Amino acid sequence: MTNRAAYETVLPYIREWVSYKVWQLRVPGVQVAIGFRGEELFSEAWGWADVEARRPLTTTSIFRIASHSKTFTATALLQLAERGGIRLDDPVGQYVPALVEGGSPIADATIRELMEMGAGVIRDGHDGDHWSQLRPFPDEDELLALVLDRGQKSPAGSSFGYSNLGYALLGLVVQAASGQSYGEFVRSSIIEPLGLTGTGPDWDPTRADEFVVGYSGLHDSRSRHRLAHVDTRAMAAATGFHGTASDLVRYFSAHVLGQGDLLTDHSKRLAQRVAWSPTDTEGTRGYGAGFITDVQGGRAVRGHSGGFPGHITQSWFDPESGLVVSVLTSAAAGPATLIANAVIALLDAAADASAPGTPIPRGVDPQPYTGRFANPWGITDIARVGERLLAIDPTAPAPLEGVTRLEVVDADTLRMTAGPRFGSIDEDVTYDRAPDGSVRSIRGGGGMTESAWSLPEESPETAAALA
Structure with a gap:
């Protein structure tokens, strides 16, 4: 299976996992886009661009992307x-x-x-x-x-x-x-050549209805409040930019070695090599010339985070393989980095043909086994990740933390073959299906029933109350 084909197996679960995190962490709005070798594989939006005005967030809604600038x-x-x-x-x-x-x-x-x-x-x-x-x-x-x-x-x-x-x-x-203003130069030399229609160097009041409202954090209050968009003036080169996740995937794809004509590969390497470590202790994170450098799951990545009043953002790209992930969130302390790192982990797990666990047998459709199930003790996602079925706890910070690997026994039975042995490893997960074949519940960890569960529909009023 090619990397792209492997990535495509897990995109449906990435959608479900991010949906849960948005709901669990009460984030007003989130955009995620994924690219590979110059092509966009995934672009989704969750939540509200403006909770109070009942304006849904879309993939073209514009965020402040701050230090991406x-x-x-x-x-x-x-x-x-x-x-x-x-x-x-x-x-x-x-x-x-x-x-x-x-x-x-x-x-x-x-x-x-x-x-x-x-x-x-x-x-x-x-x-x-x-x-x-x-x-x-x-x-x-x-x-x-x-x-x-x-x-x-x-x-x-x-x-x-x-x-x-x-x-x-x-x-x-x-x-x-x-000999041009900063804004004029970046528009003519970067934004327009790449066709970044949702990107600009600072607040643009003529497009105010397209911008996402930023909200405060929950660190000092039980509720969030709106934060106004402002012009960053002489600080635009450091923090003024706005954009969308899809635009950022296109932009960072042009920084992949051998792709695009934004810069020569020589210049890309100058920007992306590690110049400094930002800490006094050994770690993976470093800084190049305008790019953060890091390692995610053994993969060397480059990119940047961004923090603007009411907007937290994160983009990573692999300059060798061409994988790009961008996550934009509309709240102070928004989980952009958490989500971006989780997306990379899920993509890498899908592409890892040597991962532990038994592959799904040829000719077996994994879809009837997948779903989200809950009981008073927690939630279990059964998801296809590459050629394997995994039981994942979506409440955990990282999707592969404490994951249980599953083996197909028959049409209504999976076996838990590997995972934390405080759980029910080497025992079975059995399915109870409705006459139409849909799953009503599973009996799994601890022999307990977990019923099929989905996120509740959320109105703007509910979102505002929770926020």
Whole structure:
């Protein structure tokens, strides 16, 4: 079975698993898109774009994608370097003379050092309350004032230090080197060539009805409230972008090695190689030039997360295989990374021909065994993942955590062959079917009955009450 064919076996369950997480975690809205080798395999939306206005979320609804913006800025700079407009080792003061005039040591930091978060620039300034919507995001003069006010916290080249102000300065470099505004350049060089119809560099009030409302978190309240969209002004290069999951799949597909003509493979490797580890302890996560680097299930991935008031987002792509996953959520502390990592895990499990467990016998249709079942003790999903049937707990943070592997015995019986042995391994799951063949219940773990169960229909009023 090819990887693509294997991925397609698990897409129906990915849909069901994400649906449950949206309901379980009370997320107002979620978009997920999956691409492979330049083609979109999956694009779905759950929940509401605007709970109070009863506007359903669709796959074309627009989210704020926040620090995904940094990948666009890095791409713009690499394009300028390929065209001879800049050198990555040019000092940033060459393009932002106010840093030289203000006597800032950041003027001597290179473009590359800012791209890699190694220029020692303070993260958000000594007044970052624009992030809490207590004041507007800074304009260019205010940005420069924030940077000039003790803006370098460590010597350039000495350590990793994530900086939104640093990437905002890179937006000024794009403007100076291109002779266009930052927004004009990224539109003409990235957005329009890729046909990203739902993507732009900042808040666009002319498309307000297409934007998803962001909601607060549940960390300090039992309910969520709406958060307004705002213009990020001089911070657009660091955090202003909006987009859709499908657009991001198309965009990151162009960053896969050997795909698209957005950048040369040489430039892609410069951006995607690990420049820094963001922690003092050993781990998988690193940072390149505008791209987060990580390992998911043994797969090296690149991409970025994003945090904007009311929007949490995550995109990953594998630069070798061409797999791309993008997840956008419309709430503070939204589970975008949790969902993105789970989707990759399910796809990888589907494609793993050497996974433990007994494959579904040839000629046996797995569909009649699949479904969601519940009793007072919990919920069990029986799902096809590649060529195997698995019993999955959708309430767990990760779908393959504590999974039980199933073997087909006959038309109404599965055997639990591998999994946590505090459970009922080596025992049977039996099916009770209605006359039309649909499953009414199963008897499985602990010999207990679990009835067929599906998510309740949720009105906007119910969603608002739960939110």
